[in-house]
Amino acid sequence: xxxxxxxxxxxxxxxxxxxxxxxxxxxxxxxxxxxxxxxxxxxxxxxxxxxxxxxxxxxxxxxxxxxxxxxxxxxxxxxxxxxxxxxxxxxxxxxxxxxxxxxxxxxxxxxxxxxxxxxxxxxxxxxxxxxxxxxxxxxxxxxxxxxxxxxxxxxxxxxxxxxxxxxxxxxxxxxxxxxxxxxxxxxxxxxxxxxxxxxxxxxxxxxxxxxxxxxxxxxxxxxxxxxxxxxxxxxxxxxxxxxxxxxxxxxxxxxxxxxxxxxxxxxxxxxxxxxxxxxxxxxxxxxxxxxxxxxxxxxxxxxxxxxxxxxxxxxxxxxxxxxxxxxxxxxxxxxxxxxxxxxxxxxxxxxxxxxxxxxxxxxxxxxxxxxxxxxxxxxxxxxxxxxxxxxxxxxxxxxxxxxxxxxxxx
Amino acid sequence: xxxxxxxxxxxxxxxxxxxxxxxxxxxxxxxxxxxxxxxxxxxxxxxxxxxxxxxxxxxxxxxxxxxxxxxxxxxxxxxxxxxxxxxxxxxxxxxxxxxxxxxxxxxxxxxxxxxxxxxxxxxxxxxxxxxxxxxxxxxxxxxxxxxxxxxxxxxxxxxxxxxxxxxxxxxxxxxxxxxxxxxxxxxxxxxxxxxxxxxxxxxxxxxxxxxxxxxxxxxxxxxxxxxxxxxxxxxxxxxxxxxxxxxxxxxxxxxxxxxxxxxxxxxxxxxxxxxxxxxxxxxxxxxxxxxxxxxxxxxxxxxxxxxxxxxxxxxxxxxxxxxxxxxxxxxxxxxxxxxxxxxxxxxxxxxxxxxxxxxxxxxxxxxxxxxxxxxxxxxxxxxxxxxxxxxxxxxxxxxxxxxxxxxxxxxxxxxxxxxxxxxxxxxxxxxxxxxxxxxxxxxxxxxxxxxxxxxxxxxxxxxxxxxxxxxxxxxxxxxxxxxxxxxxxxxxxxxxxxxxxxxx
Ligand SMILES: Nc1ncnc2c1ncn2[C@@H]1O[C@H](COP(=O)(O)OP(=O)(O)OP(=O)(O)O)[C@@H](O)[C@H]1O
Ligand SMILES: [Mg+2]
Numbered sequence: 001x002x003x004x005x006x007x008x009x010x011x012x013x014x015x016x017x018x019x020x021x022x023x024x025x026x027x028x029x030x031x032x033x034x035x036x037x038x039x040x041x042x043x044x045x046x047x048x049x050x051x052x053x054x055x056x057x058x059x060x061x062x063x064x065x066x067x068x069x070x071x072x073x074x075x076x077x078x079x080x081x082x083x084x085x086x087x088x089x090x091x092x093x094x095x096x097x098x099x100x101x102x103x104x105x106x107x108x109x110x111x112x113x114x115x116x117x118x119x120x121x122x123x124x125x126x127x128x129x130x131x132x133x134x135x136x137x138x139x140x141x142x143x144x145x146x147x148x149x150x151x152x153x154x155x156x157x158x159x160x161x162x163x164x165x166x167x168x169x170x171x172x173x174x175x176x177x178x179x180x181x182x183x184x185x186x187x188x189x190x191x192x193x194x195x196x197x198x199x200x201x202x203x204x205x206x207x208x209x210x211x212x213x214x215x216x217x218x219x220x221x222x223x224x225x226x227x228x229x230x231x232x233x234x235x236x237x238x239x240x241x242x243x244x245x246x247x248x249x250x251x252x253x254x255x256x257x258x259x260x261x262x263x264x265x266x267x268x269x270x271x272x273x274x275x276x277x278x279x280x281x282x283x284x285x286x287x288x289x290x291x292x293x294x295x296x297x298x299x300x301x302x303x304x305x306x307x308x309x310x311x312x313x314x315x316x317x318x319x320x321x322x323x324x325x326x327x328x329x330x331x332x333x334x335x336x337x338x339x340x341x342x343x344x345x346x347x348x349x350x351x352x353x354x355x356x357x358x359x360x361x362x363x364x365x366x367x368x369x370x371x372x373x374x375x376x377x378x379x380x381x382x383x384x385x386x387x388x389x390x391x392x393x394x395x396x397x398x399x400x401x402x403x404x405x406x407x408x409x410x
Numbered sequence: 411x412x413x414x415x416x417x418x419x420x421x422x423x424x425x426x427x428x429x430x431x432x433x434x435x436x437x438x439x440x441x442x443x444x445x446x447x448x449x450x451x452x453x454x455x456x457x458x459x460x461x462x463x464x465x466x467x468x469x470x471x472x473x474x475x476x477x478x479x480x481x482x483x484x485x486x487x488x489x490x491x492x493x494x495x496x497x498x499x500x501x502x503x504x505x506x507x508x509x510x511x512x513x514x515x516x517x518x519x520x521x522x523x524x525x526x527x528x529x530x531x532x533x534x535x536x537x538x539x540x541x542x543x544x545x546x547x548x549x550x551x552x553x554x555x556x557x558x559x560x561x562x563x564x565x566x567x568x569x570x571x572x573x574x575x576x577x578x579x580x581x582x583x584x585x586x587x588x589x590x591x592x593x594x595x596x597x598x599x600x601x602x603x604x605x606x607x608x609x610x611x612x613x614x615x616x617x618x619x620x621x622x623x624x625x626x627x628x629x630x631x632x633x634x635x636x637x638x639x640x641x642x643x644x645x646x647x648x649x650x651x652x653x654x655x656x657x658x659x660x661x662x663x664x665x666x667x668x669x670x671x672x673x674x675x676x677x678x679x680x681x682x683x684x685x686x687x688x689x690x691x692x693x694x695x696x697x698x699x700x701x702x703x704x705x706x707x708x709x710x711x712x713x714x715x716x717x718x719x720x721x722x723x724x725x726x727x728x729x730x731x732x733x734x735x736x737x738x739x740x741x742x743x744x745x746x747x748x749x750x751x752x753x754x755x756x757x758x759x760x761x762x763x764x765x766x767x768x769x770x771x772x773x774x775x776x777x778x779x780x781x782x783x784x785x786x787x788x789x790x791x792x793x794x795x796x797x798x799x800x801x802x803x804x805x806x807x808x809x810x811x812x813x814x815x816x817x818x819x820x821x822x823x824x825x826x827x828x829x830x831x832x833x834x835x836x837x838x839x840x841x842x843x844x845x846x847x848x849x850x851x852x853x854x855x856x857x858x859x860x861x862x863x864x865x866x867x868x869x870x871x872x873x874x875x876x877x878x879x880x881x882x883x884x885x886x887x888x889x890x891x892x893x894x895x896x897x898x899x900x901x902x903x904x905x906x907x908x909x910x911x912x913x914x
Contacts, residue, residue: 017425223792225810278784279777286774289763296721296752296760297775297828298743356765 015229022228023405024350028365029239031398035369039376046379047372050254053247058169058326060371061260062087062319064364066342067349068271069308069315071363074346075275076308077288077355078127078134081339082141083316086119088335089145090320095158095330098165105165113317119145120313121306128305142339150332159329169325171259173197194249195256202248206241213237260322267315272360284308288355344391345370348398369394413474414439414573414604415460420471422455422464424815426807429455431628432471437573437621442595442605444619444636446612446644448847449819450805452628453608454498457575461495462488476572492572496562496579498608498818498845499758502550509533509546512565536564540594554706556587563594574598574605578818580614581845584706584873592618610819610847612641624648649849657880658852660859662899664883665696667734668867669750669836674728676716686712686723688892694836694867699858701882702871703907709891710871711755714838718752719745732836746775749835753825753842755871761825764814768806769795771813771824776832798827803853818845826854830861837861838869843877855881875904887911 019026039047046052066083073080094112097103103111123141127134160166175182177196186193213233220227228236251257275281286294287301295301324330349366351358370391377387415437422430430452437443445453459469462482473480475491482488485495502511509529518528533546542560550558559579566574576595580588588611595605595618609615615622619636624647632647645653670693678684687709694700702710715722717730719742730739732748739745745752754760762771772795773780780791795809802823806816813824822845829837839858843851858881862868872878878885885902887895887910895910 020425219789223789223796225792225808277786277788279781279786280784282770282774282777282786285766286763286770289765290759292760293763294774296718296742296754298719298746299774300741300743356763 018228019232020405024402025362026236027401028348028350028362028369029236032365032369032372033239033243035372035376039372039379043376043379047376048250050250052375052379053250054254054258056371056375057251057258057261057264059375060367061169061264062323062326063338063341063345063371064264064367065267065315065319065322066312066338067345067363067367068267068360069312070342070346071271071349071351071358071360072275072284072308073134073312074343074351074353075288075355075358076284076305077291078305078308079343079353080123080134080138080309080312081343082119082123082138082145083312083319083342084335084338084340085142085145085149086116086313086316086335087320087323087338088331088333089119089149089152090116090317091324091330091334092149092152092158092332094165094321094324095161096152098161099158105162108165109168109321112321113314116313116315116317116320117310118313120310120316123313124306124309127309128302134309146336149334153330153332155332157329157331159327161325161328166325166328167259169260169322172255173257173259173262175256176200192253195252198248198252198256201257202245202252205248206244209241209244210237263318263322268360268364275360280304285356288357290356341370342367344395348395350398350402352402366398412439413437414476416474417456417460418472418474420456420459420469420473422452422459422469426811427815429628430459430469433625433628434630435623436633437604437606440599440602440604441620442599442607442618444615444622445606445608445625446610446615446622446648447625448648448805449823449845449850450817451625451648451847453625454577454817456625457495457577457606457608460488461485461493461575463495489569492570493575494566494569494571494573495575496559496566496577498577498581500555500558500562502558502561502565504551505549507547507549508537508544508553508561508564511550511561512536512568514565516569532568533564536567539567540564541590554587555582556584556590556706559583559587559591560594563591567598571603574603576605576607578608578610578845580609580611581818582841585875587706588614610845612644612848615644616641626650645848648847653848653852656848656852656876658856658859660699660862662698662883663863664698665865667693668696668732669694669869670731670734671717672729672731674713674717674730675726676712676723677725679722679724682724686891687716688890689728690888690891690893692886692893692896694869696865696867697862698884699862699868699870699882701878701885702869702888703875703878703885703911704888705911706873708888708911710888711840712891713888714752714840714869714871715754717745718742718750718838721752746832746834750838751775751829751832751834751836752838753829753840755841755844757821757825761828762813762821764812766813768799768804768809768811768813768816768824772798772809772827772831775828779831794831795827798823798830801857802827803850819847819850822846823850823854826857830857834866836867836869838871840871841873842870843872843874851877875907878902878907879904 070080070083090112093115094108097108097111098105123137126132126137175195175197182193182196217227217233283299283304286299287304291301323334345367346358346363348369349358349362351363373391373394413436417433417435419432419434420430421432433452433456435456447453458464460473462484465483466481512533513529518525518532530546537544540560540563542557544553544557550561579591583591592614598605607618616636616639622634622636622639622644624631624644626648672691674687674690675685676687678686690713704710712722716726717739720726720740721742730737737748739748769791773791780787780794792809799809804820804823806820813821826842843854846854858868870878870882879902883899885897886893887907889911897906
């Protein structure tokens with residue numbers, strides 16, 4: 001192999017190589033956009049109504065939150081089948097504390113998150129230190145916590161919750177410009193009233209995205225790393241910014257930023273940062289990529305696996321609280337089967353079942369793809385039977401696309 | 411003599427890498443043809459093109475085999491024409507028996523039901539042919555690498571082979587095992603089988619080959635008649651310049667004792683009554699390169715791994731002192747923190763994360779060195795990876811290249827870089843030059859010497875005795891889990907070492 005030939009070879013080859021290697025990322029983004037456009041058309045515009053967009057976020061918040069933890073579990077080379085049941089169980093636990101025992105909301109939230117951590121630790125212990133396959137341990141966990149929810153609630157639904165608890169899921173952040181001012185102002189100019197905070201948030205996020213993107217490019221250039229071709233960078237960034245501004249505008253014309261949108265957004269940014277930019281994130285990828293090599297590199301693989309499950313437990317508990325708050329009741333069957341949606345989201349997002357690969361952003365986009373499909377198909381009135389079949393096929397196609405891509409590269 | 415294989419103007423590109431650039435190879439019927447070249451020159455790639463691993467159409471150029479134009483789409487296509495390749499990495503299934511491995515995918519069966527009598531009978535025949543005295547039912551995992559290599563060859567022979575390709579078959583073998591394998595090749599030649607062998611061990615090339623093709627940077631440099639050919643000529647063509655010395659000079663200047671190990675004993679992790687390391691004591695001084703010689707299975711790797719964070723074995727007892735003070739080496743991170751590094755002999759399974767980049771792997775053992783407050787500094791990481799890439803002359807288009815895409819020798823350099831970056835005081839090297847070309851070996855030896863000159867203590871485990879003799883100040887000889895002798899550089903020789911092993 002000639003080094004010179006690499007340096008003098010036309011840029012075309014490198015660009016093609018780059019695109020090939022990142023086909024998956026572009027594909028995922030395109031798929032989400034295509035699916036949204038498709039449902040927008042077939043639902044006659046219902047999908048993108050402000051109220052429906054708002055609903056979309058509310059409905060999928062708990063899936064996305066759990067997908068963050070699931071991504072880490074899957075990257076570390078494991079799986080967690082118990083998250084749906086754990087989520088339901090923690091919701092039930094919170095309901096009993098608040099509704100039946102009249103505990104304060106803040107105490108309940110803290111206790112619930114601790115409960116999640118304890119459940120994660122209990123499962124993670126066997127997986128990490130006893131090397132029992134996570135599939136088995138969490139399958140057992142799924143059964144146990146399904147039963148535990150039933151037992152705790154005595155087979156009954158428990159609710160409703162006090163408003164302060166509901167706010168966590170159904171509340172909105174108050175606008176910085178009060179309605180009493182913005183309403184008449186909008187009326188004067190004959191425009192729709194918008195939520196200034198929400199729009200401002202969208203603009204700020206867009207600016208931040210461009211800034212970070214440019215910085216990353218500058219860094220790559222400084223070290224001579226072949227990065228994304230410049231026109232692709234701008235095209236992609238513009239598409240993403242366009243989507244952000246569009247969604248924020250929709251939210252702004254309804255009730256503004258939902259509380260859960262903020263917690264979800266912050267968590268996503270946090271987990272994206274932790275997985276990509278910190279030593280602990282790096283170690284998780286190493287663990288999933290080759291456990292033995294990671295261990296011989298001085299990585300405490302057992303503890304890391306354990307922590308991945310503790311983290312998953314906490315996020316499942318948080319999702320459980322949001323879920324219960326949204327329904328305003330805890331049902332004995334809450335969370336049934338949701339683990340499958342979460343796992344599907346992570347795999348659609350490009351994670352590999354053998355561990356070591358996958359990105360937080362991918363998992364979030366994967367969750368949105370599932371969410372938009374659920375929502376769109378429900379609006380269209382497609383039965384749950386067809387919905388499940390279609391979702392299954394989408395999951396399969398995403399993974400086939402992955403494998404196909406890998407083969408092409410080899 | 412007729413030509414059985416003619417590869418013309420073969421060009422193969424990977425994203426960002428031109429691995430082969432109009433390579434020509436011509437092999438005469440019935441000969442043993444050696445391919446030599448530096449790490450990353452394209453030897454393995456050329457063989458993968460030939461055997462259909464890279465299907466026709468994914469490369470440019472023509473392959474003429476046995477009289478006609480060959481366009482193999484899969485391994486099966488080439489096997490059907492009698493071309494069998496034994497890859498650089500062994501492809502046996504460790505949990506299966508020898509017989510099962512030999513006939514894997516090619517089972518002796520009637521209507522899908524395996525005929526075990528036939529299978530065992532044929533296996534025995536084949537094992538006799540390759541000179542391996544093992545029962546066909548033996549689980550592959552329980553025999554040594556040398557024997558496993560023979561099983562690979564038996565497997566190749568079971569397929570009615572006309573052209574046998576061996577990619578670095580002796581890289582993991584001890585000298586006597588290597589010799590057995592090479593003699594087997596000569597025997598097969600007598601039976602009319604044509605072979606292609608890739609090897610970095612030039613003495614072996616001279617021993618078996620009739621013709622040598624040298625590849626450099628993806629192009630054919632020369633085709634040499636092996637008769638009267640000198641190793642220096644091969645080396646010259648491989649690296650493009652003369653190399654008068656194989657081992658760089660070093661003036662030994664040992665200082666104080668850095669690491670001292672006393673009465674180190676280790677039991678087998680699964681077989682409770684088997685003591686694998688028996689009361690071993692040794693020491694290494696600052697600025698010293700100490701070798702551990704021994705046969706395959708003598709316990710050298712087990713000793714090193716048990717020292718390094720108890721990564722192998724059970725009921726480990728004994729004492730380890732660093733600078734005269736007891737040191738806790740019970741975890742890998744503790745051992746690294748204490749200043750130890752262990753470069754594994756099994757880079758694929760224990761050394762690297764193959765799916766990740768060179769940069770990722772280089773900094774993995776010392777993430778602290780490229781982060782602040784737990785947040786990674788990618789710029790710094792890139793700088794570090796680039797530094798080692800330059801220092802070791804690792805051949806790659808970029809440090810962002812996946813390690814799995816590198817040639818075997820270049821992967822080894824990444825493992826070394828990873829451990830050098832932890833800036834160890836005691837560096838244990840387990841077969842550090844396995845699969846590495848002469849030029850790169852010299853570079854690695856130079857690095858080892860530089861470390862010693864900085865006052866680091868280096869322990870070198872190697873199955874290549876000339877390497878130990880050329881590099882070490884002192885050599886411990888190990889046999890069956892115990893140290894049976896210690897030789898100073900001046901008194902050490904291949905014969906002395908062997909006699910120490912044998913007399914035990
Ligand atoms: N799948 C791949 N993708 C990208 N590059 C590759 C791939 N396979 C091989 N290469 C590159 O092609 C070049 C030739 O590799 P090859 O494995 O043929 O070398 P080699 O001569 O066998 O070296 P060694 O002696 O180290 O085994 C190397 O630079 C390697 O990095
Ligand atoms: Mg090779």
